Amino acid sequence: MLSIILYSDATTTDSLGKNQLHPIYISIGNIPTWRRNKSDAKQLLGYLPIIESNISKNLVRKTFHDSLRHLLEPINSDYGVDFKINGETFWFYPRVSIIIADWPEAATFCLTYKSSNSNFPCHFCMVKRDNLADINLVSDNIKPRTHMEMRSHFDNNTEKDASIESVPNFFWDLP
Numbered sequence: 001m002l003s004i005i006l007y008s009d010a011t012t013t014d015s016l017g018k019n020q021l022h023p024i025y026i027s028i029g030n031i032p033t034w035r036r037n038k039s040d041a042k043q044l045l046g047y048l049p050i051i052e053s054n055i056s057k058n059l060v061r062k063t064f065h066d067s068l069r070h071l072l073e074p075i076n077s078d079y080g081v082d083f084k085i086n087g088e089t090f091w092f093y094p095r096v097s098i099i100i101a102d103w104p105e106a107a108t109f110c111l112t113y114k115s116s117n118s119n120f121p122c123h124f125c126m127v128k129r130d131n132l133a134d135i136n137l138v139s140d141n142i143k144p145r146t147h148m149e150m151r152s153h154f155d156n157n158t159e160k161d162a163s164i165e166s167v168p169n170f171f172w173d174l175p
Helices: 057-075 103-110 147-155
Strands: 002-008 020-028 043-048 081-085 088-092 094-101
Touching: 043 057, 057 094, 057 103, 094 103
Parallel strands: 002 094
Antiparallel strands: 002 020, 020 043, 081 088
16 A cells, blocks of 8 residues: 655745645655655645636536546556556555645535534534534544545535535545
8 A cells, every 4th residue: 555645735826916826745655754754755746726716616616626636547546556666666556545734725625614604614523613622522422524424415415414515525436
């Protein structure tokens, strides 16, 4: 298994703050942390589009996830990939293990509502907004957001109940 780590953070590219890019960096999770934290251990994979939201927000979200699908297609193989390392060929089965992003990007990747006023603002769990600061929650009240459950809400047209957008998520199709 080849653990893939993606890093994402939108950035402004001009001094006026008008132009933005959404770079995606990639690293390998199977290497030691001290090595992975060095700048040369991360590679720019590509840029995702940042489209003005004066058009359909769902179109913007769908374009983001379609672009992500296209960008990650070469490493999203059911049969694995061969890498040449120090002159030797190794077979790996790559999988995206984690995406490191700040809150707005995480909400974009997970397709959760970006408003902190939504019923379930966390992109990790299904804890109600009013209970997020409750340190006495029992485990029955802490429900993780799983791909299967979010897809079920999408398929059953109950996205609003889970505070997710009405767009298919690219990650639901990954094994």
